[in-house]
Amino acid sequence: AQKVTQAQTEISVVEKEDVTLDCVYETRDTTYYLFWYKQPPSGELVFLIRRNSFDEQNEISGRYSWNFQKSTSSFNFTITASQVVDSAVYFCALRYRNEKLTFGTGTRLTIIP
Amino acid sequence: GAGVSQTPSNKVTEKGKYVELRCDPISGHTALYWYRQSLGQGPEFLIYFQGTGAADDSGLPNDRFFAVRPEGSVSTLKIQRTERGDSAVYLCASSFDSGRTGELFFGEGSRLTVL
Numbered sequence: 590a591q592k593v594t595q596a597q598t599e600i601s602v603v604e605k606e607d608v609t610l611d612c613v614y615e616t617r618d619t620t621y622y623l624f625w626y627k628q629p630p631s632g633e634l635v636f637l638i639r640r641n642s643f644d645e646q647n648e649i650s651g652r653y654s655w656n657f658q659k660s661t662s663s664f665n666f667t668i669t670a671s672q673v674v675d676s677a678v679y680f681c682a683l684r685y686r687n688e689k690l691t692f693g694t695g696t697r698l699t700i701i702p
Numbered sequence: 703g704a705g706v707s708q709t710p711s712n713k714v715t716e717k718g719k720y721v722e723l724r725c726d727p728i729s730g731h732t733a734l735y736w737y738r739q740s741l742g743q744g745p746e747f748l749i750y751f752q753g754t755g756a757a758d759d760s761g762l763p764n765d766r767f768f769a770v771r772p773e774g775s776v777s778t779l780k781i782q783r784t785e786r787g788d789s790a791v792y793l794c795a796s797s798f799d800s801g802r803t804g805e806l807f808f809g810e811g812s813r814l815t816v817l
Contacts, residue, residue: 593744624805632791633705634745634808680744689758690735690806692744 591616593683595693602671603701610666610696612681618642621685623657623664628678628695640664668698676700704728706809708794714815715784723779723812727796734777735806736769737793745793751777784816 592615602608614623625637638648640657648655652669668675678697682690707726715721727734733752737745747761754774762768766784771777781788791813795806 626808631810633810634793634795634806636805636807639805682744689747689750689761690737690745691747694742694744 591683591685591691593681593691593693595681595696597696599697601699601701604673605670607667607669608671610679612664612693614662614683616683616685618685621683624682625666626680671700673700673702706794706796706807708809708812710812712813716817717784717786719784721781721784723792725777725794725809728807731796731798733797734771735795736779739791739793786816789814789816
């Protein structure tokens with residue numbers, strides 16, 4: 590069985606602070622894909638990143654960065670110099686041999702101006 | 703529009719009624735997914751179509767739920783004899799390929815409230 594755990598239910602930070610969202614996953618498969626999605630108040634899930642299990646290189650995209658560590662089964666997401674527009678619910682998700690995405694319960698991030 | 707379109711955006715119904723939720727995927731996307739998201743939870747998989755056929759319907763909670771995609775484009779999720787526990791946001795997503803490596807594009811969802 591596969592499982593994604595996002596232990597942080599809600600996080601609030603002051604604008605311009607850095608913030609890290611944690612994601613821990615469980616899977617027995619050796620080939621799998623990890624994702625992060627953003628869900629703003631409109632409700633639409635917005636794709637942020639995909640990582641396959643064979644690529645542990647960290648990735649940076651503007652103010653966003655992701656730290657993938659297979660040794661700890663974690664795929665954490667950091668926002669640098671946070672902005673009010675970053676306020677949303679963020680979901681980590683896992684897919685392995687089948688086509689389903691298994692989502693975590695999400696972390697609600699609030700950026701305080 | 704260019705994105706995934708879902709109608710209605712909001713549906714309020716009474717317990718025991720029949721409901722249909724529609725999803726219009728991005729043109730050319732062969733894969734289509736339905737997910738259900740309850741308040742404070744992550745989306746949960748319901749069913750996946752590749753073309754016209756349901757490739758995986760293991761997430762449908764019971765036989766009151768059914769989905770079709772007769773022409774490989776628009777899909778309809780059908781719920782019979784609705785119960786209060788069916789209240790949730792129903793999300794549709796589509797993907798150019800099977801979605802195994804590619805991203806899923808989600809609609810804004812249909813919020814179903816069963817009174």
